[in-house]
Amino acid sequence: MSDILDVVIVGGGAGGMSAGVYCARGKMSTVILEASAKTGGQAAKTNELENYPGIDQATGPDIMGAFRKHCERFGVEFQRGTVSGIKVEDNGFIKQVTTKEGEVLRARTVIVATGAQPRILGIKGEREFTSKGVSYCATCDADFFEELDIVVVGSGNTAVEESVFLTKFVNSIKMIVLHDEGVLDADRTAQEQAFANDKIDFVWNSTVEEICGEELVNGVKVKNLKTGEISEIECDGVFMFVGTVPNTDFLEGTVELAKGGYIKVDDQMATNVPGVFGAGDVNDKFLRQVVTAAADGAIAAVAAERYMQEEENWQERVLEAEGDVAVMFWNPLDKDGIALMPELEAFCKEKELPLVTVDTYKSQNISGRYNVEDIPTVVRFSKGQEVKRVVRPTAEELQQLA
Known part of the structure; x- marks a missing residue:
C-alpha cells in the first residue's frame, strides 16, 4: 500500500463502515481505524434492530457483521488503534492521523466516525458499581x-x-x-x-x-x-440508558465542534478543515440511528473522493506547475463566464499560457481558499503564487494578465 493513503476512517461503526464501502468501491486506498476489539460501535451492542429498512428481524451484531463483510469484499483494511490527534501538514493537503499506540498514518482525506458513548450521570455509586451491577x-x-x-x-x-x-x-x-x-x-x-x-x-x-x-x-x-x-x-x-456523549476529545483545537462536543458539518459532511469529514452519531445532527449513520458515511465518502480529485488536480496543474498558469473561476450556468470562455481560451493560446478552469460550485474549498467572491474571476499564478487577478475582465483588462 502507498505510504500516503487516500482515506483514513476513524471508527468502525455504521457510519465508518458505510464510508468504507463507498471509498473502497471508488478505488480509494482505505483504512478503518477502530479502537475496540470488535467493529460495529453502538449498533453492535443493540440486540433488536427493527427499523433498518429492508431488514425485518436482525440483531445489531448481525447487521454490523454484514457491514464488515461488505467492506472486506471491496478491500478495506481494518486496523486496531485509538486516535489521539489529527494534523494537517504544511502543504494543506496531507493529513496525519496519530494513535495513542504511537503509529502515524498519512492520508489525503480523513473521515471521523467515532460515534458516541453512554452518558455517565455521576450518580453516587454509579462508577463504583460499574460492572458490579x-x-x-x-x-x-x-x-x-x-x-x-x-x-x-x-x-x-x-x-x-x-x-x-x-x-x-x-x-x-x-x-x-x-x-x-x-x-x-x-x-x-x-x-x-x-x-x-x-x-x-x-x-x-x-x-x-x-x-x-x-x-x-x-x-x-x-x-x-x-x-x-x-x-x-x-x-x-x-x-x-440516558443518552450519549460524542467521542471527540482528540479533535479539540483542530476541528470546529458544536455545543456538547459534536462535530459541525455541512451537507457534504465536511468540517471546517478541508479534507476532514464527519459521519454518524459523532455529528451535530437531528437523528442518530443506524440508517442515518450509514447515509452520512456514504455522503462523506463521495465528498472525500471529490475533494481528493480536486486537490490533486490543483496541486499538479497549478501549485506545482513549472511555468505560469491562468485559472478561471467560473460556473457553467453563469452567462458572463460562458461569454468570456472562448475569449480567454484564445488569449491563453496566443500567450502560450496553460488554462485551468475551476467550477466554484463544485470546488468551494479552492475558491474559498482564494477568496473568490465574484465570477468570472481570472487569476494568474506563477510558481504556485497568485501574481495578478481580474474580476469580470474586459478585453483590455484581460491583456493585463500578460
Missing part, C-alpha cells in the same frame, strides 16, 4: 441478570426498547422516569410494547439519587421530584 449495554449483560430484579434509568427509545428486550431474561423491571405518569420520550410503538409488558413497572416523577450495595448492587435510592421524598428500591442491577 451497573450496566450500559443490555445485549452485553442481560444474561447476568437472569431471573433477577433490575432498575432501568431513562425513558427514550433506547431505554424502552432495551427494557423490553431485558424482560426475556429478568424477573422484573422498574423504570425510573422523571416525567409525569404516562409520559415517555420513546416513540409510540416502543411505548405500547413497554406498557403492555407485565414485567415492566414505572416509577414516575423520579430520579435515582444513589446506587447502593456492598460488593454488588443491592438497591437504589429514588427521589420523587414533586414531594422530595426519598424511597429505596431493592434490585440486583441498574441499567443506564
